[in-house]
Amino acid sequence: MALLSKKDTNLITDPLADNNPITIQVLGICSALAITAELKASLVMAISVMFVLGAGNVVISLMRNIIPSKIRIIVQLIVVATLVIIVDQVLKAYAYELSKTLAVFVGLIITNCIIMGRFEAFALANGPWRSFLDGIGNSLGYGVILVIVGFFRELLGSGTLFGYPVFGDPIMKTGLYSTGYENNGFMIIPPAALIVVGIIIWVQRSRNPALVEEN
Amino acid sequence: MLEHVELFFKSIFIDNMVFAVFLGMCSYLAVSKKVATAVGLGAAVIFVLAVTVPMNWLLDKYLLQDGALVWLGPEYADYNLSFLSFILFIATIATMVQLVEIVVEKFSPSLYNSLGIFLPLIAVNCAILGGSLFMQAREIETLGLAFNYGVSSGIGWFLAILAIAAIREKIRYSNVPAPLRGLGITFIITGLMGIGFQSFGGMLTGGGDDAEEANEQVNQVLQPEVITPLEEEIVVEENKEIDEKVISYNDVNK
Numbered sequence: 001m002a003l004l005s006k007k008d009t010n011l012i013t014d015p016l017a018d019n020n021p022i023t024i025q026v027l028g029i030c031s032a033l034a035i036t037a038e039l040k041a042s043l044v045m046a047i048s049v050m051f052v053l054g055a056g057n058v059v060i061s062l063m064r065n066i067i068p069s070k071i072r073i074i075v076q077l078i079v080v081a082t083l084v085i086i087v088d089q090v091l092k093a094y095a096y097e098l099s100k101t102l103a104v105f106v107g108l109i110i111t112n113c114i115i116m117g118r119f120e121a122f123a124l125a126n127g128p129w130r131s132f133l134d135g136i137g138n139s140l141g142y143g144v145i146l147v148i149v150g151f152f153r154e155l156l157g158s159g160t161l162f163g164y165p166v167f168g169d170p171i172m173k174t175g176l177y178s179t180g181y182e183n184n185g186f187m188i189i190p191p192a193a194l195i196v197v198g199i200i201i202w203v204q205r206s207r208n209p210a211l212v213e214e215n
Numbered sequence: 216m217l218e219h220v221e222l223f224f225k226s227i228f229i230d231n232m233v234f235a236v237f238l239g240m241c242s243y244l245a246v247s248k249k250v251a252t253a254v255g256l257g258a259a260v261i262f263v264l265a266v267t268v269p270m271n272w273l274l275d276k277y278l279l280q281d282g283a284l285v286w287l288g289p290e291y292a293d294y295n296l297s298f299l300s301f302i303l304f305i306a307t308i309a310t311m312v313q314l315v316e317i318v319v320e321k322f323s324p325s326l327y328n329s330l331g332i333f334l335p336l337i338a339v340n341c342a343i344l345g346g347s348l349f350m351q352a353r354e355i356e357t358l359g360l361a362f363n364y365g366v367s368s369g370i371g372w373f374l375a376i377l378a379i380a381a382i383r384e385k386i387r388y389s390n391v392p393a394p395l396r397g398l399g400i401t402f403i404i405t406g407l408m409g410i411g412f413q414s415f416g417g418m419l420t421g422g423g424d425d426a427e428e429a430n431e432q433v434n435q436v437l438q439p440e441v442i443t444p445l446e447e448e449i450v451v452e453e454n455k456e457i458d459e460k461v462i463s464y465n466d467v468n469k
Contacts, residue, residue, distance in 0.1 A: 026398060029240035030341040073338060074309050081302040089298060104348035107301050111341040113241040190235055191409030198395070198402035205394035212393050 011133040015141030021114045022145040023201045024211060028114035031105050032146055033193040040162050041101050042150030044091070046143030048106065050136060052083045053115055057135035060123040067124075076119050077110065084109045114142055149196050157187030219363050222355075226367035229416055232342050233375035234409035236349075239342030243376050244401060253380035254373075256337075261369030263337050264346045266315065267308050268365030269358055271347040274303055304347045312338045342372050379405060 021027045028049075035041045059079050060067075067075050088106045091099040099106065109115065118138055123131040154160055159167040159177075168175015170183055186192055205211045232238045239260070246256045277283055279300050284291035316334045320327045337343060346368050355361050382404055391400050 023398070026244050027241060029244065030237050030345075033237040033240070074306075077305050077309055077338070078302065081305050085298060085301055088301070104345065104352050107304075107348045108238070108341050108345055110301055110305055111339050111344045113339065113341075116339050189410070189413060190237065191406040191413065193237075194402050194406035194409060198399050198406065201399040201402065202392075202395050205399065209393070212396060 008130065008133055011130060012137035012140065015137045016144060017141075017204075018208060018211065020141045020145065020204075021117075021138050022142055022197070023204055025114075025117065027117045028112045028142055029197075031108050031112055032142065032149070033197065034190065035102055035105050036146055036149040036193050036196075037153050037157065037188055037190075038101070038163075039147065039150040039154045041098065042146040043143075044095070044098055045102065045105070046139065046146045048087045048091070049109060049112065049114070049142055050139035051087060052080060052109055053118060053135040053139045054132055055135075056080055056083055056115060057118060057123040057131040058128045060119050061126060061128045061131035064124050072124070073116075076116060080110050080115055114138060145197070145200065148200060149193055152196055153187045153192060156184045157192070159183050219360065222360060222363055223367045224418065226364055227371040227374065228412065229418060230349075230368070230371075231375060231412050232345065232368050232372040233405070234412040236345065238345035239340045239372055242337075242340050243372075243379065243405075244398065247376055247380040247383055247401070250377065250380045250384060253376045257369075257373030257376045259334060259337055260340065260342060260372050261366060263308075263312060263315065263334075263343055264365040264369040264372075265362065266365075267311050267343060268346050268350050268368075269362045270307050270311060271304050272350060272355065272358055272361035274307065275300065275351050279303065300348075300351060305344060308343050308347070309338045342368070375408075378408065 015021055019025065022029060022032055031045060031049075035045050056076075056079055060076060063075070084107065087109070088099070091102070091106060118135060122134045126134070151161070155166065159165060159170060165175075167181065168177050170177050187196075230236065233240065233243055242256060247253050275283075277286060279296050281295040281297065282292050283296070284294045312334055316327075319334075346365055349368075350361055350364055355364055379401065383401065386400065386404075395403070
């Protein structure tokens with residue numbers, strides 16, 4: 001017996017492309033944009049969300065039959081908040097510099113719409129194993145967009161990847177900079193993230209016309 | 216008084232919730248198709264921020280900060296509960312939203328009809344929790360300033376959603392490339408608006424603290440430490456030049 005049936009595999013692969021949480025479901029935009037000026041921060045954010053969503057989906061799915069529907073939002077918020085506190089404390093203990101960069105955006109995972117959205121749409125109606133896969137799949141889809149945006153913003157904006165210079169030294173004018181290339185400071189400022197995501201959406205929908213919206 | 220005015224304009228324009236820190240983007244994108252609904256949600260956000268930010272300020276000041284529990288007695292001075300702030304803030308927000316919903320429904324049915332459906336949405340709006348977390352991170356000093364911060368960041372968010380809703384109503388008549396329609400073009404317009412709002416960044420720095428700091432730095436770097444009598448005249452001239460440079464630098468900043 002295969003570990004994952006075809007249906008289960010779809011739970012992971014669908015959010016990567018045609019049902020992407022950011023570009024199609026429009027969930028979790030807030031944190032996706034603010035911290036993508038560097039690739040490293042994007043990656044850490046994606047991993048944190050994966051932990052919170054995977055674990056949270058399992059917890060909610062296990063409790064789905066005993067949560068009264070009237071107070072489910074508060075129960076969900078408490079579960080997420082607990083998981084996020086764990087992430088925050090771990091980051092502060094092992095990656096203090098990075099936790100300063102991410103600042104309040106770790107806390108904002110709590111109100112990341114992806115998490116509440118998946119709890120409501122999936123974990124409340126499905127078993128723990130499938131919910132876990134759904135959580136991993138959706139956070140992978142979220143992470144992919146974060147990493148793409150972070151890659152382009154850091155490469156074009158600072159000429160580095162993970163902090164290592166790729167194009168040479170902009171001050172000493174070595175490497176690519178000796179030909180007159182300049183870093184694009186525009187990519188560092190926050191609004192550039194929106195435009196990069198807009199372009200990703202454009203590319204994705206050009207490739208798959210079924211996703212095009214009616215205005 | 217001055218710091219109130221400064222904080223007010225800073226939170227609306229420079230640190231705009233949507234354009235500078237991308238908070239509340241989910242509802243910003245989802246509820247901005249019509250101006251009327253956008254106004255409703257925006258008003259609800261202002262209202263809830265105005266209530267929750269001061270509440271959380273009190274919690275932070277008297278419960279969470281390092282040594283905040285000292286009012287209970289000197290033996291509590293060593294407690295630092297700030298790791299609990301996420302869970303307490305979100306619990307306060309969820310409770311306040313429910314309370315506000317009940318109170319508004321009871322006393323003002325007409326307001327409830329216009330705001331009511333948005334209130335549950337707001338509990339999970341990042342702008343609300345973000346307001347409290349930024350209030351904590353920026354160490355806002357007094358309760359009055361915290362209230363000011365809540366209201367003014369709410370107004371900033373309101374302006375943003377109002378603007379994008381108005382643009383989206385009009386853009387229906389334009390010929391947008393098919394794959395960009397809807398979400399894509401909204402992202403790009405928001406990006407362009409964000410670049411516009413960046414220009415407000417100079418509003419408070421002209422002649423303000425930043426410029427003075429820059430002056431000091433420039434002077435420190437360029438001023439030679441040991442001045443021999445022979446060189447003194449030259450140095451004075453050089454300093455004049457530096458001052459001129461600094462002035463022109465400030466002008467550019469403005």
